[in-house]
Amino acid sequence: MRYSKFFLPTTKETPAEAEVISHQLLLRAGCIRKLTSGLYTYLPLGLMALQKVAAIVREEMNRAEAQELLMPMVQPADLWQESGRWKKYGPELLRFKDRHGRDYCLGPTHEEVITDIARRELQSYRQLPVNLYQIQTKFRDEIRPRFGLMRGREFVMKDAYSFDVDDEGASKSYEIMKNSYQRIFQRCGLSFRAVEADTGSIGGSYSHEFMVLADTGEDTLVICNDCDYAANVEKAAVVLPESGEKPGDPAPLHRVETPGMKKVDRVAEFLGVTPVDIIKTMVFLADGEPVAALVRGDRQVQEVKLKNLLGVSEVEPIADDEVWKLAKLPVGYMGPVEISIRLVADQEVMCMRNAVAGANEKGMHLTGVNPGRDFSPEQVGDLRQITPEDGCPVCGGKLSLTEGIEVGHIFKLGTNYSEALHATYQNKNGVDKPFVMGCYGIGVSRVVAAAIEQNHDANGIIFPLPLAPFQVLVLNLGLKNETISAAAEQLYSELRALGVEVLLDDRDERPGSKFKDADLIGIPYRATVGKTYEKEGMVELRLRVSGETVLLPFTEAADKIAAMIHEELRQLQDVKR
């Protein structure tokens, strides 16, 4: 491709609308343009990167013997009513009527449609297992789209669905996909981790998320330094250290005045104790009902864990002024003793002795609070967020926390959907059994954004080679110099003849602009043909990642560059895992 003919509108300045780096760079590098909130046009360069990701995904899915199909984006309401999700899904599901007044929605995911296909077309255990996938645009009417391609309303997703005869088969399918995902992200040239995850609203029993490691990630991951354990903090189990005898005897309950002491730290200081001695009481709305959750004063409630313990579908924190209205409890002075609402506690709280807690009365706290004697929670469990000080739940080793961007999520669905939609096959004995399903998603467009979040510098994008729209950018720095131009043209065609994807910057621009654009659009290899060629017959090859520069004799340049690219790609394809 010739730059002079290529539709690639780059900008020097950062558009005001973009906050996160991938969004800024995608706009500046002419990859995307916004149509309206959460909806983007992929310009040629951005589309090329997207297609690179899609191609890798497709290859690896096919290698795993999944089969590609394409389902409609528009889906009829009756399927969703059948699965029960027409009601459950909420406003994120964009619904509309056709001219006949029939209800439809824009597909945010395709469990219903694929299950419908399966129940119509798969009748016998002999046809199983089957794994079907598509790469398609999804629409989710997000409450708040943001971060450009990271959370658009419309986005490109690869979704695969497996159908098995039983749980064992489903586990195999799941493992195959997990493996396939490892290969995919490795081949994309990204630094990533597979982590144990919460199953979220899709439901199901078992789940892994694939996280691209980047400082700007929306999720926090716990990684064990000593073993393979890795999990989302939402999921990471806290293991209580073996506790010996509780120190000291239970003291009597005592009321103390703590005027104006609402924060744990202030109360602790005032009473001459530490946050570790305080029971923190937090109120949440669980499916609309107020619930009090107890954690130690220095801990954070992990809402997803709370949600799972309570077995509800939604948990949200209550604003301070709402707490009084809803539960008649004074914010800052709440405690478990004789509390009027449903009470649950973190396991750690049950080991506390002679603790401090709010007295459920403004300006008052209690000392000598003892679990069991003074209060008994309805449920006790792991409710708090894990910290780097906690041990690894698997091996007890040291943990560290990092940020990540979720680009893939795989679930074992079990028979949730197949039962709801009466999708069954006949087993050997002629008995109808529901399919045991799994579903496997990759945010293809999000991978592009995540790749940039992970790989950029002050000058622009640094595309990993497998995702780069072009592998080499040839700069002609002597557009009006016949010798230089002829050499640049020759290098361009030689590289193309060797199967290299190359962009030739043949624009009538000053060198400075060409270099800046080259850095911005992040093509991994940059070959400059300029006065060094005229004087010495050398082409300057520069690696975008490292800035490393080598001079290559013109006659060897194309071969060497092509060899370097093939070697780099080959290494990424050698998947060890």
Next chain:
RNA sequence: CGGGGCGUAGCGCAGCCUGGUUAGCGCGCCUGCCUUGGGAGCAGGAGGUCGCAGGUUCGAAUCCUGCCGCCCCGACCA
């Protein structure tokens, strides 16, 4: 939906508080000259329903009311 911010040329912004000729600046764009290894220089030029609708006023980008859109923080998720 709750909280915060913003809408003035393709992009980035000033002007608004304290209303008053042709609404500015930088970048980009067009023409010419010049320049050519890290977003040069000079000269000339095009480009605006000041988000929309009402209102106040002799007069509104500026003041008032309503609406719309966008961005950021929270819940959601690939």
